[in-house]
Amino acid sequence: MVKRQVGHVTIVAVCIMVFWGIFYVASAKASKTMFMPADYELAQINYTAEQRLAPTKFNGNVRKIVYLTIDDGPSLYSSQLISILEQYNVPVTHFLIGKNIEKYPESVKQYEERGDYIGLHSMTHDYNTLYKKGEAINEMLQVQDLLKSSLSIESTLFRCPFGSMPGLSKQLRDEAVAAGLRTWDWTIDSNDWKLQNRPSQIVKTIEKQLNRQTEVILIHEKKRTINVLPQIIELLIDEGYEFATYDESKHFTMNFYNDDRL
Numbered sequence: 001m002v003k004r005q006v007g008h009v010t011i012v013a014v015c016i017m018v019f020w021g022i023f024y025v026a027s028a029k030a031s032k033t034m035f036m037p038a039d040y041e042l043a044q045i046n047y048t049a050e051q052r053l054a055p056t057k058f059n060g061n062v063r064k065i066v067y068l069t070i071d072d073g074p075s076l077y078s079s080q081l082i083s084i085l086e087q088y089n090v091p092v093t094h095f096l097i098g099k100n101i102e103k104y105p106e107s108v109k110q111y112e113e114r115g116d117y118i119g120l121h122s123m124t125h126d127y128n129t130l131y132k133k134g135e136a137i138n139e140m141l142q143v144q145d146l147l148k149s150s151l152s153i154e155s156t157l158f159r160c161p162f163g164s165m166p167g168l169s170k171q172l173r174d175e176a177v178a179a180g181l182r183t184w185d186w187t188i189d190s191n192d193w194k195l196q197n198r199p200s201q202i203v204k205t206i207e208k209q210l211n212r213q214t215e216v217i218l219i220h221e222k223k224r225t226i227n228v229l230p231q232i233i234e235l236l237i238d239e240g241y242e243f244a245t246y247d248e249s250k251h252f253t254m255n256f257y258n259d260d261r262l
C-alpha cells in the first residue's frame with residue numbers, strides 16, 4: 001500500500017516535471033520567435049512549487065481563478081468599462097497611470113467603490129525614465145501618494161510598464177522591497193497593445209493561452225479592448241474561471257524574476 005502510494009506520488013511528480021519541461025521549452029521557443037522590441041511587454045511566468053502543488057478545491061473540483069488586470073487607465077472609456085463589468089458582476093484589478101488619475105479621479109473612485117483593486121502603474125510610463133534613469137520605484141511611490149492624498153485610496157501593488165523584465169533591475173527590486181511595494185506581471189498577455197485593427201484576435205490570443213489554474217491576464221484600457229471585453233468575459237466564464245481581484249492579504253508571487261520578496 002505504502003509502495004503503491006509512493007508509486008503514485010512518483011508518477012504525479014514525473015508528470016508535473018514533464019509538463020513543466022514542455023511548457024518551458026514551448027515558452028522559450030515562443031519568446032525567441034516573437035517580435036520583441038527592447039521596450040515591450042513580454043515574458044512568461046514561473047509558478048512557485050507551492051502554487052503548483054496547493055490547488056484550491058471546491059466540491060472536489062480544482063477551482064480556476066482568473067485575475068483580469070487592466071492597465072493604463074482611467075480613460076475616456078472608463079464608464080463603458082464599468083458598465084460592462086457591472087453587467088457581468090466581474091471584479092478586476094486596475095493599474096493606473098498618475099496623469100490619468102488626475103484627469104479622471106471620479107472613475108478611480110468608481111473602481112474603488114465597486115470593489116476593484118487599484119494598483120500603481122507609474123507617472124511617465126516611459127521606459128528610459130523608469131528603468132534606464134532608475135525612476136521606476138520613485139514614480140510608483142508618487143502614484144501611491146497621489147491616490148492617498150486625492151482619493152484616500154491606499155495601494156501597494158504596482159505593475160511595471162512593459163513588464164518587470166528586463167527593466168526592473170536588482171537595485172530597483174531592492175528599492176521596491178524597501179518601500180513595502182509588491183509587483184505583479186501576468187501569465188497571459190492579450191497582445192491588445194499591438195492588435196489595433198484586429199480586436200477579435202485579442203479574444204483568440206487569450207483563448208490560446210488559457211491553461212493554468214490561476215491566470216493573470218493583461219489587457220489595457222483601450223477602446224478596442226473594451227469593445228471585445230464582453231467576449232473575453234464570456235470566454236472565461238465558459239472555461240470555468242472564477243473572477244478575483246488582487247487582495248494584499250492573499251498576495252502571491254507573480255513576477256518574471258520569481259523574486260518572492262515582491
Ligand SMILES: [Zn+2]
Nearest residue numbers: 071072161162
Ligand atoms: Zn502600461
